[in-house]
Amino acid sequence: MPKVLMVIIDGAGDRGNVTPLSSAKKPNLNKLAKMGINGIMDTIKPGVRPGSDTAHLALLGYDPFKCYTGRGPIEAAGVGIELKEGDVAFRVNFGTVEGEGSVFDKIVVDRRAGRISETDELVKAINEGVDLSEFGVEFVFKRGSGHRGAVVFRDDLSDKVSDVDPKKVGEKVKRCVPLEDDEKARRTAEVVNYFVQRSHEILDSHPLNLEREKKGLPKANVLLLRGAGKVPHLPKFEDRYGMKLACVSGTALIKGVVRLLGGEVLDVKGATGGKDTDLNAKVEASLKALERYDFVLLHIKATDEYGHDGDFEGKKAFIEKIDEAIEPLLSLDFSEVCLVVTADHSTPINVRDHTADPVPVTIVYRDVRTDDVEEFSELKAYKGGLHRMTGNDLFNIVLDLINKAKKFGA
Amino acid sequence: MPKVLMVIIDGAGDRGNVTPLSSAKKPNLNKLAKMGINGIMDTIKPGVRPGSDTAHLALLGYDPFKCYTGRGPIEAAGVGIELKEGDVAFRVNFGTVEGEGSVFDKIVVDRRAGRISETDELVKAINEGVDLSEFGVEFVFKRGSGHRGAVVFRDDLSDKVSDVDPKKVGEKVKRCVPLEDDEKARRTAEVVNYFVQRSHEILDSHPLNLEREKKGLPKANVLLLRGAGKVPHLPKFEDRYGMKLACVSGTALIKGVVRLLGGEVLDVKGATGGKDTDLNAKVEASLKALERYDFVLLHIKATDEYGHDGDFEGKKAFIEKIDEAIEPLLSLDFSEVCLVVTADHSTPINVRDHTADPVPVTIVYRDVRTDDVEEFSELKAYKGGLHRMTGNDLFNIVLDLINKAKKFGA
Numbered sequence: 046m047p048k049v050l051m052v053i054i055d056g057a058g059d060r061g062n063v064t065p066l067s068s069a070k071k072p073n074l075n076k077l078a079k080m081g082i083n084g085i086m087d088t089i090k091p092g093v094r095p096g097s098d099t100a101h102l103a104l105l106g107y108d109p110f111k112c113y114t115g116r117g118p119i120e121a122a123g124v125g126i127e128l129k130e131g132d133v134a135f136r137v138n139f140g141t142v143e144g145e146g147s148v149f150d151k152i153v154v155d156r157r158a159g160r161i162s163e164t165d166e167l168v169k170a171i172n173e174g175v176d177l178s179e180f181g182v183e184f185v186f187k188r189g190s191g192h193r194g195a196v197v198f199r200d201d202l203s204d205k206v207s208d209v210d211p212k213k214v215g216e217k218v219k220r221c222v223p224l225e226d227d228e229k230a231r232r233t234a235e236v237v238n239y240f241v242q243r244s245h246e247i248l249d250s251h252p253l254n255l256e257r258e259k260k261g262l263p264k265a266n267v268l269l270l271r272g273a274g275k276v277p278h279l280p281k282f283e284d285r286y287g288m289k290l291a292c293v294s295g296t297a298l299i300k301g302v303v304r305l306l307g308g309e310v311l312d313v314k315g316a317t318g319g320k321d322t323d324l325n326a327k328v329e330a331s332l333k334a335l336e337r338y339d340f341v342l343l344h345i346k347a348t349d350e351y352g353h354d355g356d357f358e359g360k361k362a363f364i365e366k367i368d369e370a371i372e373p374l375l376s377l378d379f380s381e382v383c384l385v386v387t388a389d390h391s392t393p394i395n396v397r398d399h400t401a402d403p404v405p406v407t408i409v410y411r412d413v414r415t416d417d418v419e420e421f422s423e424l425k426a427y428k429g430g431l432h433r434m435t436g437n438d439l440f441n442i443v444l445d446l447i448n449k450a451k452k453f454g455a
Numbered sequence: 456m457p458k459v460l461m462v463i464i465d466g467a468g469d470r471g472n473v474t475p476l477s478s479a480k481k482p483n484l485n486k487l488a489k490m491g492i493n494g495i496m497d498t499i500k501p502g503v504r505p506g507s508d509t510a511h512l513a514l515l516g517y518d519p520f521k522c523y524t525g526r527g528p529i530e531a532a533g534v535g536i537e538l539k540e541g542d543v544a545f546r547v548n549f550g551t552v553e554g555e556g557s558v559f560d561k562i563v564v565d566r567r568a569g570r571i572s573e574t575d576e577l578v579k580a581i582n583e584g585v586d587l588s589e590f591g592v593e594f595v596f597k598r599g600s601g602h603r604g605a606v607v608f609r610d611d612l613s614d615k616v617s618d619v620d621p622k623k624v625g626e627k628v629k630r631c632v633p634l635e636d637d638e639k640a641r642r643t644a645e646v647v648n649y650f651v652q653r654s655h656e657i658l659d660s661h662p663l664n665l666e667r668e669k670k671g672l673p674k675a676n677v678l679l680l681r682g683a684g685k686v687p688h689l690p691k692f693e694d695r696y697g698m699k700l701a702c703v704s705g706t707a708l709i710k711g712v713v714r715l716l717g718g719e720v721l722d723v724k725g726a727t728g729g730k731d732t733d734l735n736a737k738v739e740a741s742l743k744a745l746e747r748y749d750f751v752l753l754h755i756k757a758t759d760e761y762g763h764d765g766d767f768e769g770k771k772a773f774i775e776k777i778d779e780a781i782e783p784l785l786s787l788d789f790s791e792v793c794l795v796v797t798a799d800h801s802t803p804i805n806v807r808d809h810t811a812d813p814v815p816v817t818i819v820y821r822d823v824r825t826d827d828v829e830e831f832s833e834l835k836a837y838k839g840g841l842h843r844m845t846g847n848d849l850f851n852i853v854l855d856l857i858n859k860a861k862k863f864g865a
Binding site: 060061062085089090091092093094095096097098099100109113116119136272298393395396398399400401402423424427432433 | 824842862863
């Protein structure tokens with residue numbers, strides 16, 4: 046059976062008539078566009094701004110309107126927490142608070158605790174020191190990269206509770222409140238508030254934080270929880286599509302999506318999910334993964350970061366780096382591999398956030414109907430033979446091309 | 456925040472290879488097409504013939520399949536009746552009947568009472584003379600332009616009742632019957648029939664009608680009710696989208712849609728909704744409205760009328776008039792205003808009614824990706840960068856462009 050390699054250049058699309066993608070020197074991407082069939086894609090649907098998580102769900106054949114329950118569970122899966130259906134999960138930031146009284150009287154002065162990078166000791170102290178047994182609740186807390194982490198509460202709890210993270214510095218830590226008039230939601234809020242207070246006490250007096258204080262660094266003395274979500278029941282990718290899924294990504298959110306679907310997250314040295322990532326290593330790992338897996342997702346993040354930064358030249362230069370790095374893909378055997386190159390959404394320079402502007406799609410495969418498009422760009426792809434499609438459409442089109450689609454009817 | 460000006464040229468689309476739009480001299484519309492991004496639109500969905508009401512609901516971001524409950528409530532809102540959720544409303548024509556017996560034994564000889572223009576006295580006589588208190592029902596009857604009007608019955612009634620209007624001359628006035636085996640529907644039909652009989656008695660002997668008779672004019676002696684609809688619960692446009700909505704339109708149905716959504720209907724001298732409308736005044740009023748409102752809908756009706764008349768040259772000439780009138784739009788600051796030019800549906804000359812043939816769309820705004828389309832026409836727009844979309848899609852795309860769209864996911 047032919048295999049699929051899907052390359053997702055995060056946030057690659059842009060707005061206007063001169064874009065990083067259209068102006069970048071990208072001979073290899075252009076060759077692929079010329080060899081393949083092209084189109085534009087609304088990953089979710091026209092005018093709906095995709096998150097990277099909902100977008101990747103769509104690109105992997107899942108309807109995000111039906112299966113997305115919030116960021117928490119995906120982040121938790123991303124940092125490697127084993128999830129059970131019904132768990133309530135939160136994204137967590139280590140932050141810095143100052144002031145007197147309980148944690149909810151204190152002011153958030155840094156939402157990333159000075160972009161602290163090493164949190165293993167602090168995580169350990171919380172896992173050992175916080176006890177929720179009086180509530181009959183278990184929890185699992187794991188760190189992600191930098192100041193990031195995720196926490197899961199295990200019991201019959203609700204995800205209809207508010208964020209603890211005020212999302213602005215200069216504001217108090219927010220008390221978690223039930224968003225529904227419901228006993229379960231009230232109990233969940235109580236558990237969350239206790240967890241935040243207790244972990245604050247442990248963190249605030251932790252030797253590592255006292256040392257940071259001495260050095261004039263912000264203490265990582267609060268856990269800012271947000272994005273409560275109940276772990277959804279998702280049929281495994283392999284059960285659903287009969288293909289072994291793997292991804293190469295440095296980004297917890299994408300790893301989380303793939304893990305939630307039962308896919309493998311490949312460990313690639315130098316794949317940071319940042320601007321300093323080792324693109325060659327990621328491409329090499331993806332090609333190698335095609336030996337063992339049927340559907341390989343290669344996710345490249347930094348284009349999105351440059352978009353969020355409003356850095357046109359940075360985004361353009363990084364696309365040029367990607368173009369160089371993907372050169373080996375030109376030598377794939379396209380009777381054996383169906384290559385898809387696309388983006389999960391646009392992150393325009395002048396918006397600095399995700400938008401719904403459609404993204405280019407190129408499919409290179411023995412059996413596609415080649416069109417006239419000669420450039421991989423959001424400004425040209427609309428003229429291609431694929432026209433305009435959604436992320437779910439794209440996944441189904443690929444399934445059909447590799448003869449994995451089922452006939453509907455007789 | 457950027458504002459939106461949406462220009463709807465009613466029924467502008469046509470069929471075949473030479474259309475009023477394609478053959479009209481329209482340098483300004485063409486300039487806009489060239490400056491913008493283009494596509495074709497199925498206002499409701501492919502192959503579904505839109506009413507002007509359902510089309511405008513879709514273009515304003517409401518799903519007509521979910522929120523449309525018939526023409527009555529929209530006409531009633533259009534003539535300025537204050538509606539309550541649950542009211543049952545009908546479109547009304549003043550007509551002419553002849554014959555003996557009750558109103559339901561008489562023959563409709565004119566469905567528009569000789570296109571009577573002045574009905575204030577008659578409306579007053581009905582509001583004062585008809586009493587529905589024995590049914591425990593209140594009513595509000597208001598005139599529209601010409602022979603048109605609307606009536607609302609207020610109580611726990613049903614909209615599952617038939618029309619009184621036979622929709623053909625030479626036929627008897629139809630008795631309203633319940634369309635469901637339901638006590639409420641039976642009671643509503645009874646109320647309607649009583650209302651039609653009593654108003655006929657009052658109208659037939661009204662001095663104004665006796666005078667018309669003397670002059671050889673058809674008496675306006677019957678109210679032909681049709682299009683029963685329950686007033687739907689619609690979230691207000693401003694609550695839903697955070698934008699103040701206004702419209703410039705001479706057409707009750709469009710005013711009704713906008714009023715139902717809580718928008719403002721601007722009073723423009725000379726805006727008749729007909730072939731004699733003052734297009735320059737409407738354009739001027741729309742531009743001025745952009746100072747106070749966030750989303751301005753400029754609706755131009757007569758193209759549709761020429762379509763219903765089967766008048767190719769008239770439709771073409773009117774498009775040329777529109778083209779001249781919209782010249783000031785070329786000078787808009789497109790970093791501040793997102794301009795959309797489109798139609799609500801096609802009204803082809805050789806069909807003389809609405810069809811589902813897709814209509815052209817042009818969006819001019821700083822951030823759009825300009826395409827190769829150089830003409831505003833249903834024959835060229837399909838080559839544009841927007842491809843093919845629905846009315847709801849178009850609304851969401853515009854929301855995204857002006858950065859009012861929310862992100863779905865993280």
